[in-house]
Amino acid sequence: RVKGLSKNDYRFFDREMRISNQRAFQIKNDLRIGLDNNQFYLVYQPKVSPGKKDIVTSYEALIRWQHPEFQEVSPGEFIPLAEELGMINEIGDWVLENVCRQLKAWKTNGYDLLPVSINLSSSQFLQADFVDKFWSVLHAYQVDPAWIQIEITESLFIDNEKYVQQILKIMKENGIKIALDDFGTGYSSLAYLQKLDLDILKIDRSLISGISHLSIKRKIATTIVQLGKSMGMKVVAEGVETKEELDILRNHDIDEIQGYYYSKPLAIQEMSEVLKTKKLGKS
Ligand code: C2E
Ligand code: MG
Ligand code: MG
Ligand code: MG
Numbered sequence: 015r016v017k018g019l020s021k022n023d024y025r026f027f028d029r030e031m032r033i034s035n036q037r038a039f040q041i042k043n044d045l046r047i048g049l050d051n052n053q054f055y056l057v058y059q060p061k062v063s064p065g066k067k068d069i070v071t072s073y074e075a076l077i078r079w080q081h082p083e084f085q086e087v088s089p090g091e092f093i094p095l096a097e098e099l100g101m102i103n104e105i106g107d108w109v110l111e112n113v114c115r116q117l118k119a120w121k122t123n124g125y126d127l128l129p130v131s132i133n134l135s136s137s138q139f140l141q142a143d144f145v146d147k148f149w150s151v152l153h154a155y156q157v158d159p160a161w162i163q164i165e166i167t168e169s170l171f172i173d174n175e176k177y178v179q180q181i182l183k184i185m186k187e188n189g190i191k192i193a194l195d196d197f198g199t200g201y202s203s204l205a206y207l208q209k210l211d212l213d214i215l216k217i218d219r220s221l222i223s224g225i226s227h228l229s230i231k232r233k234i235a236t237t238i239v240q241l242g243k244s245m246g247m248k249v250v251a252e253g254v255e256t257k258e259e260l261d262i263l264r265n266h267d268i269d270e271i272q273g274y275y276y277s278k279p280l281a282i283q284e285m286s287e288v289l290k291t292k293k294l295g296k297s
């Protein structure tokens with residue numbers, strides 16, 4: 015037994031654990047029903063190029079789930095469970111197809127498009143038929159690859175470096191831009207950065223929040239920006255919430271800012287408006 019913990023504490027943990035296990039169990043159970051009953055939808059978060067005029071230059075597609083009992087279940091909770099269950103491929107297919115359908119609708123209605131980034135789970139990327147499926151969806155909706163960026167994380171490279179390198183090369187040769195998401199968490203091996211020829215580096219929110227009052231975070235962020243830029247990547251900061259954080263990043267030649275300061279993820283209607291003007295309320 016851990017020193018300093020009483021029997022009551024253990025009972026409390028035990029109870030908490032059981033509740034969260036029950037919830038996870040039910041969520042896993044309900045993913046299939048959710049997919050079959052249109053409970054998932056997409057939101058879109060603008061990314062802003064900070065300058066004299068702040069202009070929206072791209073945006074990220076993020077999945078949402080309106081669960082009949084739990085209301086909104088966040089992807090941070092259900093994506094890992096879908097991965098465990100082997101359902102992430104289907105969810106990933108759903109996301110790609112729905113993004114492409116939306117792009118086609120916007121295009122048909124005369125909107126001037128911007129690149130959209132799509133999150134890919136590692137297991138989704140590693141499916142043998144991933145590339146084929148990916149292109150057939152783009153083709154089906156007549157989507158120009160220039161409109162699509164994919165966001166991957168460093169966990170993808172573990173044990174699969176050579177293979178991943180090959181697939182990324184094919185994607186890039188066909189005009190898809192590759193972003194490394196959540197940089198600064200997890201493994202952050204500089205060796206990967208050097209080998210992989212990525213287009214975009216996204217600095218994780220955990221390194222951004224507090225940047226205005228923590229000089230160590232400021233130093234780390236500055237170094238990452240310089241590193242990314244020196245390797246020819248675009249650098250994006252995630253999770254920028256305050257004016258103070260923004261001002262610091264502005265001084266660091268950052269390419270894009272994503273975060274609540276400019277905009278939360280938007281519903282389709284709101285994103286349509288943004289595409290018209292390429293501006294936000296704060297711009
Ligand atoms: P991510 O790809 O790093 O996405 C950024 C997350 O940060 C989003 O959370 C976004 O809503 C949130 N965010 C953006 N700006 C701010 C801010 O200023 N403050 C705070 N507190 N949060 C901010 P979300 O939508 O809950 O997604 C969480 C994670 O779930 C994503 O992290 C991504 O890893 C995963 N995810 C979301 N959609 C998909 C998807 O379609 N496929 C896959 N495989 N994963 C997805
Ligand atoms: Mg992302
Ligand atoms: Mg991220
Ligand atoms: Mg993140």
